[in-house]
Amino acid sequence: MRRAVCPGSYDPPTNGHLDILERASSLFDEVVVAVLINKNKQGLFSVEERMEMLREVSAHLPNVRIDSWHGLLVHYCQQNDIQAIVKGLRAISDFDYELQMAQMNQQLTGVETLFMPTKPPNSFLSSSLVKEVATYGGNVSHLLPEAVHKRLVQRLGQNG
Numbered sequence: 001m002r003r004a005v006c007p008g009s010y011d012p013p014t015n016g017h018l019d020i021l022e023r024a025s026s027l028f029d030e031v032v033v034a035v036l037i038n039k040n041k042q043g044l045f046s047v048e049e050r051m052e053m054l055r056e057v058s059a060h061l062p063n064v065r066i067d068s069w070h071g072l073l074v075h076y077c078q079q080n081d082i083q084a085i086v087k088g089l090r091a092i093s094d095f096d097y098e099l100q101m102a103q104m105n106q107q108l109t110g111v112e113t114l115f116m117p118t119k120p121p122n123s124f125l126s127s128s129l130v131k132e133v134a135t136y137g138g139n140v141s142h143l144l145p146e147a148v149h150k151r152l153v154q155r156l157g158q159n160g
Contacts, residue, residue: 004028004084004114007073009036010050011043012148014130016122018057020088023116025061032082033058037070044131044155057145074109085113090123 004024010017010033024031035050045053051066058064069076073085085105087098095115102113118125125143134140134152141149 001029001081002027002084003030003032003080003082004086005032005034005073005077005080005082006086006088007034007036007069009038009043009127010054011045011127012050012130012144012152013054013057014122014125014127014144014148015142016088016090016118016125017127018145019119019122020086020116021058021064022061024086025064028084028086029063031061031064031086032080033064033066034073034076035066035068037068039070045151049151053145053148053151056147072108074105074111077111078109083111085111087113087115088118089115090118090125 033054037047047068054066105111130140130143
């Protein structure tokens with residue numbers, strides 16, 4: 001079975017994340033969305049809430065499974081018989097960092113990393129940017145799955 005993992009913080013999941021998950025799910029038998037647990041960083045949403053949102057927005061993808069992890073991603077891959085890491089790239093700056101990480105991961109365990117370019121409408125999209133714009137009242141509804149947008153508005157205490 002060909003398995004891949006799509007790691008990230010997903011705080012919150014965006015349309016860009018969902019696009020990468022949908023495309024990866026067409027290439028692999030199973031795609032695991034691994035939500036990063038970073039005990040040193042306080043997210044807007046808890047890991048459990050992010051996993052819940054991801055389950056909801058990926059429900060139409062039967063070969064996608066949601067999980068969480070902390071520590072080295074390659075150890076998670078080894079423990080779960082995952083052969084590849086799929087990463088979405090928005091810009092050259094993403095590639096510089098991700099290439100070094102991919103080479104280290106391959107050296108450590110042989111796990112390969114596949115880079116998937118984002119579609120142009122999502123090339124600027126990041127969870128951090130969405131949260132910042134939404135915090136100051138900007139409309140981000142077109143950047144998020146509807147269920148995620150509802151939760152974001154509710155969390156920030158806004159009307160829409």
